[in-house]
Amino acid sequence: MKFLSKLSIRTLAVAGAVAALSHAPMRAQAEETYNLAMLSDFSGPYADIMPILAGGREAVVDWWNATRGKELGVVLNYKNFETRYDAAQVASLWPGIKSELNPIAVMGLGGPDVAALGERLPEDKIPMFMATAGYGFAWKEDSWIFNPRPTYSHESAGFLSHLRAKLGKDEPVKVVIMASEASPAYVDMAHGLEKYAKENPEMVEIVETIYTEVQPTDLTAQMRRVARAGADAVIIQTNTSIVVAVKRALQANGADIPIMMSSHNGLPASGKAAGGIAQLEGDYESYGMAIAVEGDTAPYGFYQMLASDYDLKAPWNVVTAMGMAQGSYVVTVIEHAIEANGAAGLTGEKVREALFLKPITTEETHGMLPTLQFTPEAPFPLEGLKVNVAQVVDGKIVIDATNVDAPVVNKW
């Protein structure tokens, strides 16, 4: 008994001394390492843009590790996982990701990730942060999946309120929605805007929702109806092929109706598909993150810094911007979590809580995103939503409006 207590006291003393000594030169030693899982698509439908997107978000994490992370004593490791944009693949990868990495956050890519992990993340207590706009079908309370942008319907509604002001109209803007049944997401986008129009008839009037294939055969007849109805804009948030087909059909009808595109089928991509950006003269793109044009702006400055110092090879375009935006708000929320809880013992749950604690200011994301205040009610911030609008003027993409307030769109 006595021997034991002597031993234990001595052990304690030694342990205490070691502990005290080890805490003295504090910063250099206590480096915490956390893991981020990055869901990617290197061999599926988005394989051609994946290297750019991945480059964008990885460069931001590298930058954070070297600057803010170093000060806080935290290193964020990341690993890419190939999902083929297939929910089955994500589902089969997830247990391995969880056990191998035990990540504190996941950077997601698109619909299949949401589908496969939507129900598991609350149980596994790891949050997922997306790069794209939200979908109506993922609009749930107490979600563990977050979008830095509101839904596509919010973004189109925001654009339309801007257009209405720009045109100086008192009546509602007349709008045609192009949708496709090829993917439920496309149908979802249309339903959201339709609901908004129903609840706000003084702002927007939907002339028609036209469903077509991903590669339409011919839309001349449909665009004739559109032209005759005097539509003010055509909303196409689906893909570039529909944009090009609509454009040709509008040209055939001699109708000068502007098209609004989203980020994934935006002006650069659709312009290329149409044979040159000049073909899309007068058309718009609109989404809730920074528009990738060159100029003396904070996002472009951030990009240039990443390109020169952190090996970012991707060009400055909307995909890179999406990746950078995703990386930015994830590292910011992790930073908030560290500030709230200390560098040690971070878990996915604490990261999620930090998301609701403080807003992510637009300065913290270098202007890539507006100030975001997340709440447990939705996967995206419900207030303070803003969209940016760009237009093709004289064959070049110029910013038409920034920080337009996106209106309130109720869940559909």
Place this chain on the structure above:
Amino acid sequence: MDPSGVFSVSYRQDRKLVRTKWQVLFLLGFMALLYLLPYYASPRIVAIGNIMLISAIVAVGLQICTGYAGQINLGQAAFMGVGAYTAGLLASKYQMSFLLTIPLAGLSAAGFGFLFGLTAARIKGFYLALTTIAAQFIFHFAVLNLPSSWMGGSNGVTVPAATLFGLKISSTSGLFYLNLVFATIMIAGAFGIVRSRFGRAFVAVRDDDVAAGIMGINVARTKATAFLIGAFYAGVGGALWAYMIRFVGVDQFTLFNSIFFIAMIIVGGMGSITGALIGVFIIRMIQEVIATVGPNIAEAVPFLGGDIVFASMNMFLGGVIALFMILEPRGLMHRWNIIKSSYRIWPFPY
């Protein structure tokens, strides 16, 4: 054929599926390995196992319908989708236990399949293939356009976890056991079906349906039954899929998924249940290997790029199907049987 020295001395022995003591031993050993998988394998392997088991159930159903009965079915994914939606809706709206929803899912898919089976009575060969492709597209359209409250429309259906006596089955190993139990039952059942008079009727209709009709087989009913059984399996597989992914969306069940299932039975060998299992294993294994190794290859050899990997996989898969049909239409099972029998009768050549 039996190994040399093994002769059946009773009718019962002749009828056996597992024929020698060694085979019984191997089978039991294999089953034990499978059932103990979560204990010695990493969660990733168990997750791959989950996908393989579900695909195996669907592929076995397809094998019965297409491999044994000769009814080309390019809509198996749509039947799987019907099962998945049924299970998902029953579970989320009525909180039914999975013990009820899975069989009901199978039955609803079977009903859907039966309708197509009836058309099969009048339509043959590639016309039938076209009908099943049409089923695929109509399923897609119907789900998206029926009112949201019926089938979730574009929102999909969120599925709660399966529960058994209050225990939630949502972990990877829990799901593995769920899938394994159902797979064991369904596959054992499949062996039984193909050795029964139904199975023999299927094969007769496949070989020559006019002749089969002359011999007294009710051809229309046999074809419809083949579809019914194939769709039932697909429905059960779909229900298990719903419980695993926990979200049912119409784009999980596309024409390409159907073609993948056909690829599995072609590679494995048509007309053999074990062949279907082998085919599932190989194709899924290739997919997983490419998914795991792909990004590393893309990094290591930068000029190839990621899109090469996807494209290569498609090319590989398509090439595999085409090559198997040309060179070895009876699939790997046939090769295996040749090897097995030449081993058994060695040193004699025949």
Place this chain on the structure above:
Amino acid sequence: MDFLNYVINGALIGLLYALIAMGFVVIYRASKVFNFAQGELVILGGFIVWYTTFELGLNLWLAIPLSLVASALAGYVIEKVFLTKLIGESVFSMVMVTVGLLIFLRGLILLVFGPAVRPFPIVFPLRPLFIGDILIPMNLLIGGGITIVCAVGLSWFFNKTRPGLRMTAVAEDHVVASSMGISVKHSIAAAWIIGAVLSTIGAIIFLSGKSLTFLASDIGFAALPVALFAGLESIGGLVLAGIIVGVAQGLATAYLDPIIGGSIGTVMPFIIMLGILLIRPTGLFGWRTIERV
């Protein structure tokens, strides 16, 4: 007036489907192979055209004939690699091989050309034809004309000329034809060459001025019902079948879509196909085969 517009537009789109279906039918007529990969042949042709016009920068008058030759070559190669060995095999094997071919071609196209959306050259003038209040897109109008010319020409070829009749004999029965001294291999090769060229012409009409991506192969599936409706052996019948299917789809898109709030126009060809299969599987003008046991 609108109704007339929809009918005319639909008919012209239907003629485009008929052109693509002609590829099916020619291949079927000569080799009894139902080519599920026809849509992939269309986009293969489309990519060849894109390559010659944009990548090689050739003038259209040079690029198009070159593309046609290249696609003929492609058709020949595909036939040699995949289908020669299948002569005499069961229908099932052939179906499966073309399904495999579909996946293979899609992968090949992705490998060589990548998944990005490419612009397609403007082959036909963009300004449509105005007849009073009716608006007719130029590419569809000229395309419709090409379809009818091809249909008449091929119909005459298969029914009235020696080589054509030889190919028809092969379609009836490979074994009997070869026992009569007809080279089955040559017939099938010729069929695939013609099929590939028709697909490329179809691609040019379909995509002129628009954009090209590997997803465009879906049109192959829309053209299937037309082939079935006409009856898989009848080329002339394709014109009528195409017009009917196209008009039905056009009217459905115009009048039914808004009511349902969905895209019934896309499914309409399949509904028609199911109807045909149930009522009259051999189609309007197809051969009625007598099966011997």
